[in-house]
Amino acid sequence: MDLPILPLNKLENRHVGLTEAIAECFCEAAFVCLDRNHTPPQDFDLLGDDFEKKAMVDWIPPDERCKRAWANKDDATRDGAYACALAATELCLGLYAVRRAETLTGADYYVGPDTNSAEDLESCFRLEVSGTDMDSYEVRRRLKNKVRQAAVGKSNLPAMAAVVGFKVKKILIEKVFETL
Amino acid sequence: MNWLEYHSDSEKFASLADSALKKGDIDEAVKYYKEAAKAEEQAISFLDLSKKRTLGITVISTASLYFKGKEFGKAELIIHKWLGSDKLPEFATNQLEIILQTIWNEKSFQKAGVEFTKGTVLISVSGGMIVLGGAPLDLIHRKVDEVKNIFYRIIEMQLKRPFRKRGAPPSEIQEQFRPWLFQAAPGSYQFAVRIQKPAQLSLFPDEEPEIEEVTGKFFEVLEASAKGSHEELIKIIPNEDYRDSFIKLTRNLAPTGKSFGKLEIKSAIDKDFLPITFMPESRKALNKTLHSSKKKSEKDIKLTEKQLSGILRALHLDKDWIEINIPEESDTVRIYQTGDVIDDIVGPMVNQNILVDVLVTPEGKYIFQDIQSDE
Numbered sequence: 001m002d003l004p005i006l007p008l009n010k011l012e013n014r015h016v017g018l019t020e021a022i023a024e025c026f027c028e029a030a031f032v033c034l035d036r037n038h039t040p041p042q043d044f045d046l047l048g049d050d051f052e053k054k055a056m057v058d059w060i061p062p063d064e065r066c067k068r069a070w071a072n073k074d075d076a077t078r079d080g081a082y083a084c085a086l087a088a089t090e091l092c093l094g095l096y097a098v099r100r101a102e103t104l105t106g107a108d109y110y111v112g113p114d115t116n117s118a119e120d121l122e123s124c125f126r127l128e129v130s131g132t133d134m135d136s137y138e139v140r141r142r143l144k145n146k147v148r149q150a151a152v153g154k155s156n157l158p159a160m161a162a163v164v165g166f167k168v169k170k171i172l173i174e175k176v177f178e179t180l
Numbered sequence: 181m182n183w184l185e186y187h188s189d190s191e192k193f194a195s196l197a198d199s200a201l202k203k204g205d206i207d208e209a210v211k212y213y214k215e216a217a218k219a220e221e222q223a224i225s226f227l228d229l230s231k232k233r234t235l236g237i238t239v240i241s242t243a244s245l246y247f248k249g250k251e252f253g254k255a256e257l258i259i260h261k262w263l264g265s266d267k268l269p270e271f272a273t274n275q276l277e278i279i280l281q282t283i284w285n286e287k288s289f290q291k292a293g294v295e296f297t298k299g300t301v302l303i304s305v306s307g308g309m310i311v312l313g314g315a316p317l318d319l320i321h322r323k324v325d326e327v328k329n330i331f332y333r334i335i336e337m338q339l340k341r342p343f344r345k346r347g348a349p350p351s352e353i354q355e356q357f358r359p360w361l362f363q364a365a366p367g368s369y370q371f372a373v374r375i376q377k378p379a380q381l382s383l384f385p386d387e388e389p390e391i392e393e394v395t396g397k398f399f400e401v402l403e404a405s406a407k408g409s410h411e412e413l414i415k416i417i418p419n420e421d422y423r424d425s426f427i428k429l430t431r432n433l434a435p436t437g438k439s440f441g442k443l444e445i446k447s448a449i450d451k452d453f454l455p456i457t458f459m460p461e462s463r464k465a466l467n468k469t470l471h472s473s474k475k476k477s478e479k480d481i482k483l484t485e486k487q488l489s490g491i492l493r494a495l496h497l498d499k500d501w502i503e504i505n506i507p508e509e510s511d512t513v514r515i516y517q518t519g520d521v522i523d524d525i526v527g528p529m530v531n532q533n534i535l536v537d538v539l540v541t542p543e544g545k546y547i548f549q550d551i552q553s554d555e
Contacts, residue, residue, distance in 0.1 A: 104278065
């Protein structure tokens with residue numbers, strides 16, 4: 001059976017909260033992170049509260065110039081994780097990045113079922129994303145931590161935590177429900 | 181126009197600002213952040229105030245955008261206005277207070293003409309003798325000293341300087357990268373550390389990105405050392421001398437459980453950095469990592485191993501010895517062949533309780549193996 005493809009390309013066409021420039025940037029970072037560990041294509045495990053599936057991840061190996069542009073590993077991992085996490089929420093949950101709002105150190109993305117859900121942020125999920133090149137234990141630990149951060153009450157809940165393990169080929173997603 | 185249209189405009193400007201930042205065009209980024217902030221502020225005025233969550237997020241977004249656009253006055257104004265209302269949900273109030281504190285810090289740094297590298301390290305100690313907002317001065321003084329020493333080592337490593345075995349960091353590093361201590365909100369006992377950016381960046385023409393990432397590297401090194409993952413440590417710290425030194429410096433930060441029970445290091449603002457926690461067990465794990473990487477010679481294997489507990493009274497590292505005072509012995513005990521001991525590891529231990537691992541020769545002479553604080 002053919003595996004579904006993780007939809008990393010042209011995210012901006014489906015995720016209205018992303019501009020073309022930002023989507024391209026996230027996608028390029030994802031290719032750099034994937035290429036650090038593997039050769040294309042690869043099967044990834046996508047695991048969530050009520051789903052467990054495999055998807056094929058394919059990418060164009062970045063050239064030297066692109067790798068140099070993403071020499072800052074932290075930036076590449078963070079942005080690459082956004083691309084993979086958004087593609088996974090789209091594939092597994094039918095949720096898309098519909099809005100973006102600034103924070104002191106970056107931006108939060110809000111996901112919802114379609115553009116109509118973006119008329120305000122009352123029912124959108126804030127997406128908390130983290131990426132790592134470490135082992136499965138670290139991927140699970142990060143997810144636990146992200147869920148805890150989202151649930152401590154200082155966050156704008158409801159939220160969704162996603163952790164991308166580039167090396168171990170896993171994307172974990174968990175919803176964090178709480179009322180304000 | 182409505183909230184959605186203004187907010188969409190703001191998103192577009194903010195995305196353009198991000199793209200400009202990635203290209204290193206700070207002026208362009210600041211210009212777009214200002215535009216984004218204006219649009220986001222307009223969006224608030226069209227919002228149904230009963231939509232508390234959207235209101236909170238939009239106000240935070242506006243204040244953050246004004247902050248990034250260097251419009252500190254406007255950011256403050258909007259924060260005060262909304263903090264003074266009863267319309268915001270609790271998460272928004274908390275985040276706006278953090279933004280306000282950051283603005284005040286940035287304003288005072290600007291006034292003093294001081295710039296810092298990215299990131300703030302928040303260190304908290306708890307348990308044992310630590311009370312809410314208070315801790316023994318000598319303990320905190322030692323922890324501050326140990327953190328400072330780790331930072332200097334990281335800066336030297338980032339600047340690709342040869343590993344320093346003796347003495348303090350070179351004077352130009354001490355002058356150009358001054359660590360600052362900040363008070364932090366009390367909760368157990370906390371302090372914050374930031375690294376001042378070199379006033380003369382031209383002294384380090386090729387290393388500006390590395391300088392900016394000093395705090396990030398601090399977290400990376402400490403996290404890997406705390407985990408004791410040999411493979412990861414080699415990846416992050418390829419130089420063996422630096423690697424060994426970081427594990428020892430990290431071990432000294434960890435509690436023994438006698439005067440305090442937990443030390444936590446985290447980023448003051450960036451939630452992507454997970455807190456790194458040190459408990460008494462962490463010290464044992466770090467000891468194991470250190471001992472497993474140490475190779476014993478044939479000759480050493482025949483000698484008896486012993487651990488001495490006492491107060492470090494004297495050291496002469498050029499002559500290769502240290503002296504400790506052991507409570508049950510009248511004279512100080514001299515320990516030889518301290519070759520591997522490094523000033524910034526042993527320095528904060530003078531006149532403090534320490535544990536020294538030694539080998540004892542048949543003649544009763546002590547040969548140095550390892551030293552750690554025993555506070």
